[in-house]
Amino acid sequence: MTHDALPKRCVIADDVRSSRAKVGTWLDDCEFDCVLAENGLEAWRSIQNHPPDLLITDLEMPGLCGLELLERIRQSGNEGIRQLPVLVMTSLLDGQTLNVVRKLGGDGLLQKPLDKETTLSVILDLIAGKQCLQQINVSGEDSIPRSDGVISPTLRRLLKTVAKGEPSR
Numbered sequence: 001m002t003h004d005a006l007p008k009r010c011v012i013a014d015d016v017r018s019s020r021a022k023v024g025t026w027l028d029d030c031e032f033d034c035v036l037a038e039n040g041l042e043a044w045r046s047i048q049n050h051p052p053d054l055l056i057t058d059l060e061m062p063g064l065c066g067l068e069l070l071e072r073i074r075q076s077g078n079e080g081i082r083q084l085p086v087l088v089m090t091s092l093l094d095g096q097t098l099n100v101v102r103k104l105g106g107d108g109l110l111q112k113p114l115d116k117e118t119t120l121s122v123i124l125d126l127i128a129g130k131q132c133l134q135q136i137n138v139s140g141e142d143s144i145p146r147s148d149g150v151i152s153p154t155l156r157r158l159l160k161t162v163a164k165g166e167p168s169r
Helices: 017-028 040-049 066-074 095-103 116-129 153-163
Strands: 009-013 033-037 054-058 086-090 108-109
Touching: 009 017, 009 040, 017 033, 017 054, 017 116, 033 040, 040 054, 040 066, 054 066, 054 116, 066 086, 066 095, 086 116, 095 108
Parallel strands: 009 033, 009 054, 054 086, 086 108
Antiparallel strands: none
16 A cells, blocks of 8 residues: 555444454455444444445344445435445345345445455455446356345345335335
8 A cells, every 4th residue: 555545444334243353354454444333323323424435234233224224325415425335245145135235226245154355355346446246156046045034024024125116214
């Protein structure tokens, strides 16, 4: 990194401490300045106070889930926040989740457990302005699992609501 370049600032929102710490450590090694948030509401406050260069968010969190956080970002009155690259990570990867993340304006989607090399590659692409939703390694639509997976009924309802195009609130 040159002396003129400032470290990139990233907010990592995940209610699982080990997950956000792992991604934070990977990014610290790449000279990112990371803010670790325990939930979507904490991440939203941090973003409003000092907009980062990137948000990495889990889908299912208490208080404000990752989809609701993404929706708030894309509807923000602050242009810098509205244009923020958002990488969503989840242990649930099905066609519905992918479509909803796309519909809400997510820039990337990674499946947990995360792999360091893939995660950093996607993050660096996002910072460079590339969209990464196509980087999910599936051989075709038919290979995306169609099951409901194990997520909360609240998140499942939110996924269905957004997929139908209804407002989530």
